[in-house]
Amino acid sequence: NAGVTQTPKFQVLKTGQSMTLQCAQDMNHEYMSWYRQDPGMGLRLIHYSVGAGITDQGEVPNGYNVSRSTTEDFPLRLLSAAPSQTSVYFCASSYSPGRSTQYFGPGTRLTVL
Amino acid sequence: RKEVEQDPGPFNVPEGATVAFNCTYSNSASQSFFWYRQDCRKEPKLLMSVYSSGNEDGRFTAQLNRASQYISLLIRDSKLSDSATYLCVVNGGGGSNYKLTFGKGTLLTVNP
Numbered sequence: 001n002a003g004v005t006q007t008p009k010f011q012v013l014k015t016g017q018s019m020t021l022q023c024a025q026d027m028n029h030e031y032m033s034w035y036r037q038d039p040g041m042g043l044r045l046i047h048y049s050v051g052a053g054i055t056d057q058g059e060v061p062n063g064y065n066v067s068r069s070t071t072e073d074f075p076l077r078l079l080s081a082a083p084s085q086t087s088v089y090f091c092a093s094s095y096s097p098g099r100s101t102q103y104f105g106p107g108t109r110l111t112v113l
Numbered sequence: 114r115k116e117v118e119q120d121p122g123p124f125n126v127p128e129g130a131t132v133a134f135n136c137t138y139s140n141s142a143s144q145s146f147f148w149y150r151q152d153c154r155k156e157p158k159l160l161m162s163v164y165s166s167g168n169e170d171g172r173f174t175a176q177l178n179r180a181s182q183y184i185s186l187l188i189r190d191s192k193l194s195d196s197a198t199y200l201c202v203v204n205g206g207g208g209s210n211y212k213l214t215f216g217k218g219t220l221l222t223v224n225p
Contacts, residue, residue, distance in 0.1 A: 031211065033213075035215075040217065041217065042200070042215050042216060042217035042218060043157070043200070043215040044215075045212055045213070045214075048211060048212065050211055056211070058212065059212075090156055090157070097204065097211050097212070097213060098144060098145040098204035098205070098211070098213070099145055101159045102149075102157075102159065102213065104156035104157050104158070105156060106155070106156055107155075107156055
């Protein structure tokens with residue numbers, strides 16, 4: 001049981017490049033979410049999904065796309081990277097977002113030059 | 114008022130000390146409350162849920178005051194291993210029960 005896995009662990013992009021951050025969970029959780037964590041800002045919700053085929057925006061969705069084609073996978077796409085997207089990105093999953101433990105992946109540290 | 118607001122810290126305490134963290138939240142409709150712990154450069158992990166009647170887990174005690182929209186975490190007999198950032202988490206942010214809102218965290222350093 002690997003829990004929540006994220007790849008890559010580190011990434012450096014140039015402004016304007018696109019990329020996909022991968023997230024997978026093997027706990028059969030319906031709810032998955034993406035957060036970014038910046039110094040002094042805490043964790044902020046980017047997008048979330050309550051099941052396969054269903055996604056919704058969080059607090060800071062601009063510049064990011066998500067899709068949920070399977071229960072296990074929830075990739076986050078950066079369409080055209082900007083220096084303001086330099087951050088640590090965490091994927092999380094849970095059985096029920098408001099009632100149960102959120103399990104976080106180890107994070108992806110992204111730098112946009 | 115910010116959705117979830119925590120003591121800014123940092124807290125520096127000696128081993129064996131008792132330390133308390135406070136958190137306030139703005140959404141009176143919130144139903145679920147948690148404390149998470151985050152070690153340096155690691156992912157957050159659930160420390161404990163917070164129940165209306167208050168709850169205790171070993172050296173950790175969590176309290177909830179719905180009338181004042183206030184949550185607290187008490188750590189007794191602090192250990193070096195308690196050094197971490199403590200995150201207050203509340204559901205119901207942005208008008209949705211699916212959304213969890215995190216406080217900015219309070220850094221605790223326990224010194225020998």
